[in-house]
Amino acid sequence: MIERAVILSTGDEIMTGKVVDTNSNYLADKLVENGIDLVAVITTGDVPERLEWAWRTAIAMSDVVISTGGIGPTVDDLTTETVARIAGVKLVRDQASVDHMKRLFASINRVMPENNLKQADFPEGAEIIPNPLGTAPGFRLPVTLSGHTSELIVLPGVPREMKPMMENWVVPWLQRNRGTDKIIAMRIFQTFGMSESALDQAVAGLIKPDEARVGLRASFPQISLRLTVEGQPGEAERKLEELAERVRGKISEFVFAEGDVSMEEVVGRLLTERKLKLAIAESCTGGLIGHRLTNVPGSSNYLLADFVTYANEIKAGILGVSEQTLRTAGAVSEECVREMAAGARKRSGADIAVATSGIAGPDGGTPDKPVGTVCIALDSDRDQVSRRYQFRGTRDWIKLLSSQVALDWIRRFALGIPISESALFRR
Amino acid sequence: MIERAVILSTGDEIMTGKVVDTNSNYLADKLVENGIDLVAVITTGDVPERLEWAWRTAIAMSDVVISTGGIGPTVDDLTTETVARIAGVKLVRDQASVDHMKRLFASINRVMPENNLKQADFPEGAEIIPNPLGTAPGFRLPVTLSGHTSELIVLPGVPREMKPMMENWVVPWLQRNRGTDKIIAMRIFQTFGMSESALDQAVAGLIKPDEARVGLRASFPQISLRLTVEGQPGEAERKLEELAERVRGKISEFVFAEGDVSMEEVVGRLLTERKLKLAIAESCTGGLIGHRLTNVPGSSNYLLADFVTYANEIKAGILGVSEQTLRTAGAVSEECVREMAAGARKRSGADIAVATSGIAGPDGGTPDKPVGTVCIALDSDRDQVSRRYQFRGTRDWIKLLSSQVALDWIRRFALGIPISESALFRR
Numbered sequence: 022m023i024e025r026a027v028i029l030s031t032g033d034e035i036m037t038g039k040v041v042d043t044n045s046n047y048l049a050d051k052l053v054e055n056g057i058d059l060v061a062v063i064t065t066g067d068v069p070e071r072l073e074w075a076w077r078t079a080i081a082m083s084d085v086v087i088s089t090g091g092i093g094p095t096v097d098d099l100t101t102e103t104v105a106r107i108a109g110v111k112l113v114r115d116q117a118s119v120d121h122m123k124r125l126f127a128s129i130n131r132v133m134p135e136n137n138l139k140q141a142d143f144p145e146g147a148e149i150i151p152n153p154l155g156t157a158p159g160f161r162l163p164v165t166l167s168g169h170t171s172e173l174i175v176l177p178g179v180p181r182e183m184k185p186m187m188e189n190w191v192v193p194w195l196q197r198n199r200g201t202d203k204i205i206a207m208r209i210f211q212t213f214g215m216s217e218s219a220l221d222q223a224v225a226g227l228i229k230p231d232e233a234r235v236g237l238r239a240s241f242p243q244i245s246l247r248l249t250v251e252g253q254p255g256e257a258e259r260k261l262e263e264l265a266e267r268v269r270g271k272i273s274e275f276v277f278a279e280g281d282v283s284m285e286e287v288v289g290r291l292l293t294e295r296k297l298k299l300a301i302a303e304s305c306t307g308g309l310i311g312h313r314l315t316n317v318p319g320s321s322n323y324l325l326a327d328f329v330t331y332a333n334e335i336k337a338g339i340l341g342v343s344e345q346t347l348r349t350a351g352a353v354s355e356e357c358v359r360e361m362a363a364g365a366r367k368r369s370g371a372d373i374a375v376a377t378s379g380i381a382g383p384d385g386g387t388p389d390k391p392v393g394t395v396c397i398a399l400d401s402d403r404d405q406v407s408r409r410y411q412f413r414g415t416r417d418w419i420k421l422l423s424s425q426v427a428l429d430w431i432r433r434f435a436l437g438i439p440i441s442e443s444a445l446f447r448r
Numbered sequence: 449m450i451e452r453a454v455i456l457s458t459g460d461e462i463m464t465g466k467v468v469d470t471n472s473n474y475l476a477d478k479l480v481e482n483g484i485d486l487v488a489v490i491t492t493g494d495v496p497e498r499l500e501w502a503w504r505t506a507i508a509m510s511d512v513v514i515s516t517g518g519i520g521p522t523v524d525d526l527t528t529e530t531v532a533r534i535a536g537v538k539l540v541r542d543q544a545s546v547d548h549m550k551r552l553f554a555s556i557n558r559v560m561p562e563n564n565l566k567q568a569d570f571p572e573g574a575e576i577i578p579n580p581l582g583t584a585p586g587f588r589l590p591v592t593l594s595g596h597t598s599e600l601i602v603l604p605g606v607p608r609e610m611k612p613m614m615e616n617w618v619v620p621w622l623q624r625n626r627g628t629d630k631i632i633a634m635r636i637f638q639t640f641g642m643s644e645s646a647l648d649q650a651v652a653g654l655i656k657p658d659e660a661r662v663g664l665r666a667s668f669p670q671i672s673l674r675l676t677v678e679g680q681p682g683e684a685e686r687k688l689e690e691l692a693e694r695v696r697g698k699i700s701e702f703v704f705a706e707g708d709v710s711m712e713e714v715v716g717r718l719l720t721e722r723k724l725k726l727a728i729a730e731s732c733t734g735g736l737i738g739h740r741l742t743n744v745p746g747s748s749n750y751l752l753a754d755f756v757t758y759a760n761e762i763k764a765g766i767l768g769v770s771e772q773t774l775r776t777a778g779a780v781s782e783e784c785v786r787e788m789a790a791g792a793r794k795r796s797g798a799d800i801a802v803a804t805s806g807i808a809g810p811d812g813g814t815p816d817k818p819v820g821t822v823c824i825a826l827d828s829d830r831d832q833v834s835r836r837y838q839f840r841g842t843r844d845w846i847k848l849l850s851s852q853v854a855l856d857w858i859r860r861f862a863l864g865i866p867i868s869e870s871a872l873f874r875r
């Protein structure tokens with residue numbers, strides 16, 4: 022019965038600060054999602070006695086050890102032989118794995134180096150965990166030390182290979198072996214525009230502590246809300262859907278997506294569906310809005326142009342912002358962004374345009390317009406909206422938050438919900 | 449004598465996958481720089497018996513334990529009392545720390561909550577490590593268990609507070625207690641345009657293994673080269689400078705900076721110094737070049753405009769790319785980017801302009817122009833340069849690499865070194 026886990030992360034590149042260990046974070050998240058208690062994460066380098074200590078320590082404290090790294094083809098890769106030595110079994114070669122590796126190398130027209138064969142050796146009695154994307158399969162092996170048994174799950178360190186193995190093999194295995202017939206149903210809402218405390222309070226009013234586990238995670242500038250319900254199959258999903266409906270009913274306009282979806286993906290999908298063409302005019306965000314939208318494949322379906330008009334002469338010459346506006350209201354003003362948006366739409370023939378202008382800092386602030394003053398406008402044949410915000414934070418935060426508000430305005434416009442309510446962070 | 453270290457990282461937010469533990473990576477890096485052997489990183493949550501286990505395990509394996517987290521004001525913050533219990537000493541309140549906290553709260557016009565006083569309690573005999581940026585000071589305490597002594601160094605988990613404490617207090621302390629009068633001198637070179645293996649080979653030909661420790665770290669799209677020399681004060685720095693001269697002599701054009709400096713900072717500095725105004729025309733990079741340059745304060749000194757001309761009509765209408773070029777050579781062609789760069793320069797009155805157009809994928813490739821085909825041009829009254837590259841990777845890598853090449857072209861132009869040699873990745 023699997024209740025307690027230890028994560029083991031090995032490799033000199035982590036121990037020398039060369040690589041940030043994001044695997045452990047990912048695995049911790051998966052364990053929490055599946056109701057397993059993570060006791061500790063132990064990280065050590067490719068030194069035989071340290072690896073042996075780490076494995077023995079991990080086994081003693083857990084029902085399952087999930088390890089990443091150390092199963093590559095080089096002499097530094099010691100995980101498999103360390104596990105076999107601790108388990109007191111010999112290594113046996115798996116012909117299916119040899120064949121899989123040979124096919125992988127053949128598919129890129131290369132001869133498999135002899136040392137790769139090592140990756141087809143497994144401790145006797147191990148169950149092989151297939152690795153469709155790489156040469157090194159993983160394995161599962163139960164090991165008993167001093168009367169206590171722990172299940173060892175050995176995965177490669179390359180995140181691109183490890184994650185699908187975790188999702189397709191290890192998570193279902195964990196669920197089958199949790200020693201309960203209950204399942205865990207989970208839903209993630211991506212929100213923008215409410216503060217963490219406002220969101221916390223809103224959800225606390227909707228969901229009682231015994232109905233679901235509620236987790237908020239701020240990854241600036243958005244906050245995700247995770248609901249987890251444990252229960253009998255069928256029943257847990259029904260309960261979750263009921264709670265999800267309550268959340269949608271209360272904060273729907275701030276939920277921009279359900280699941281692992283970014284704001285730029287949502288905006289791209291909405292514009293594509295509604296066949297709307299977009300133009301952007303950026304000043305303080307400096308190209309970030311365009312960059313974010315073009316990170317999503319298919320952005321050429323709706324994005325016509327992004328005019329990053331950093332100098333005032335360009336705002337005037339390219340977008341037609343009036344000399345009068347620049348002289349009296351200034352480049353950071355609602356008047357200016359309204360003219361920028363209108364000019365961008367006119368110059369490109371787009372259906373909608375958004376514009377930003379502000380003071381991202383750290384210099385350039387004045388008493389009237391301190392650092393963090395950002396004006397945003399949206400122009401269409403239906404709406405002309407503008408607003409002045411006062412943001413706080415470093416230059417990159419102000420850029421990122423401004424870009425997020427502009428994207429949220431486009432989303433709200435496409436959905437026909439009030440633009441003016443975006444990012445007021447009312448408590 | 450401090451030779452072996454263990455890093456201890458505590459906090460439920462790490463154990464539930466809420467936060468990636470970047471502190472441990474930073475600390476690992478600092479330990480390596482200072483010649484200390486990192487035995488293990490142990491991470492655990494805010495559970496008393498797990499914390500006690502983690503501390504006892506860490507002490508047994510090390511001469512120094514560096515811990516982050518668990519010294520906040522809440523009941524979950526258990527580090528200080530766990531350490532005192534293990535050391536067998538009582539907690540004593542430090543009045544200077546109380547006064548410092550009160551001043552901090554007063555400076556933001558708030559009354560200090562009563563529970564913050566906890567952060568002024570330290571195990572008896574501890575040496576306090578000042579925290580200029582936050583309420584919780586750290587401390588150092590030697591603890592002996594079963595005849596073995598380890599120095600415990602307790603720091604806050606907030607990176608912004610922890611890092612200056614590490615740099616200003618802990619690193620000098622480690623250097624004094626390493627049990628050697630040798631020092632470690634270090635230099636970092638930021639390179640772009642050579643492959644990792646080419647760089648490795650070039651440096652191997654210049655520096656013998658006993659002269660310095662050489663570390664390469666690829667953080668796409670650039671590679672940093674770190675030279676570390678251990679020796680007597682004065683002598684180590686002289687040796688390092690001699691080696692640095694050899695590196696500069698051999699690969700100078702690929703070294704865009706020494707120290708912790710980004711490509712966009714270098715470009716910004718060069719354009720500002722030389723009073724050159726820049727315009728950009730982006731297609732496949734979608735605003736990323738502008739975004740990167742405007743991340744650096746002061747970019748309004750040299751950046752006039754960035755025309756993200758995603759649609760062909762905009763390339764023609766705004767930048768004056770000819771219908772003929774778009775029809776025959778296509779938007780992804782050297783002809784097109786040359787016309788884009790020339791148009792951007794003309795429309796903005798800039799001294800230099802760069803342009804990008806390519807196929808970032810995953811769709812849109814053809815046999816003639818597969819995904820990863822990227823054309824780049826630079827236009828000035830001195831040079832007109834263009835080149836077609838074939839990059840490999842995901843959409844975001846192709847965008848990032850293209851933006852890096854364009855920035856490197858500007859750098860090379862400003863320095864008067866050959867543009868054509870950028871990013872050929874010759875082996």
